[in-house]
Amino acid sequence: MAGAAAYTAQARGVLGTSDETQIRAIVPWSQGGGTDRSMRVTTPTWSELLGTEFVVENHPGGSTQVGGEELYNADADGSTLAMWNMPQMQATWLFQNAPYRSGDFDYLGTHHWDPTMWFAPPDSPYDDLEGFIEYARENEATVGITAAIGNTALSALLVEETYGLDLTIINMEGGSGVRQAVLADDIDAGVNQPWAFNPDYADDVTALGSHTSEQQELWPSAPSFGDLGLEEIPLVNEGLGQWKLVVLPGGVRDRHPDRFEELSETYAAVFEDDAFQARTEEQGGLNEIIDYRGPDETEREVEATAQFMEEYADVIENFIYDQ
Incomplete structure (x- = not known):
């Protein structure tokens, strides 16, 4: 029509x-x-x-x-x-x-x-989730999520549990809060959705990876967890979003x-x-x-x-x- x-x-x-x-x-x-x-x-x-x-x-x-x-x-x-x-x-x-x-x-x-995606400030000492995991093994790392329950919280918790990390996970009550915190370099990583984060900011942040087996067309600069070989994290093949x-x-x-x-x-x-x-x-x-x-x-x-x-x-x- x-x-x-x-x-x-x-x-x-x-x-x-x-x-x-x-x-x-x-x-x-x-x-x-x-x-x-x-x-x-x-x-x-x-x-x-x-x-x-x-x-x-x-x-x-x-x-x-x-x-x-x-x-x-x-x-x-x-x-x-x-x-x-x-x-x-x-x-x-x-x-x-x-x-x-x-x-x-x-x-x-x-x-x-x-889909669920991880983001970081542009000057972060890592450029994908694999690098963030290595960073978090040796450093205190703060991760912002959109809600205390739901897909962003679950993704952060599954990454933390899978690799035995001790992340400081902060509920920011919405995607706009996560986006602002990443852009302001107030957190080490944020978990949001690529469209909800807003692809207009693609040049202002580092997209660490999507909690999926395949790369997402909406944010082509971001690898998928599957691309990074992180299939041991639950829900990668099914896709978490x-x-x-x-x-x-x-x-x-x-x-x-x-x-x-x-x-x-x-x-x-x-x-x-x-x-x-x-x-x-x-x-x-x-x-x-x-x-x-x-x-x-x-x-x-x-x-x-x-x-x-x-x-x-x-x-x-x-x-x-x-x-």
């Missing part, structure tokens, strides 16, 4: 869109991070398709639990949704006693998958099926819109990692990710306990 206009007419005529309903779009991170940017690049086209205004609200804190509870407690009428992250979402109920579980939400679809997805309070799909269909079909149509595609291309190559999957497949991904996080529960729980 070339643009939003054609679908807007269909949505209003067939799906009965109300152009008077304002949609709260919750982001469980502060402004400027990858999730916030993803939401704000998506809502202009989605708003046009629905004929409905989106109001983006940032609810940072608790490694996304603050925003998660805001969504959980919202009315299940289709007027509130969130862009959330996996595996942070699952980690909040696995490790932080969040009041919700996966079955307490409805899922509209995924947005993109961003972060999904972004759009979530509704549970009950919308059952109690308001027409509204759920309206939201899910217009959300899917966003990804076919030329203006949206142009915005994602301008956003540091976001277009290269977009990966839309529908409601049912997304729900299966949520359950699979919860099982995967449970496998590494002891690693994360020990870290949380030591804080």
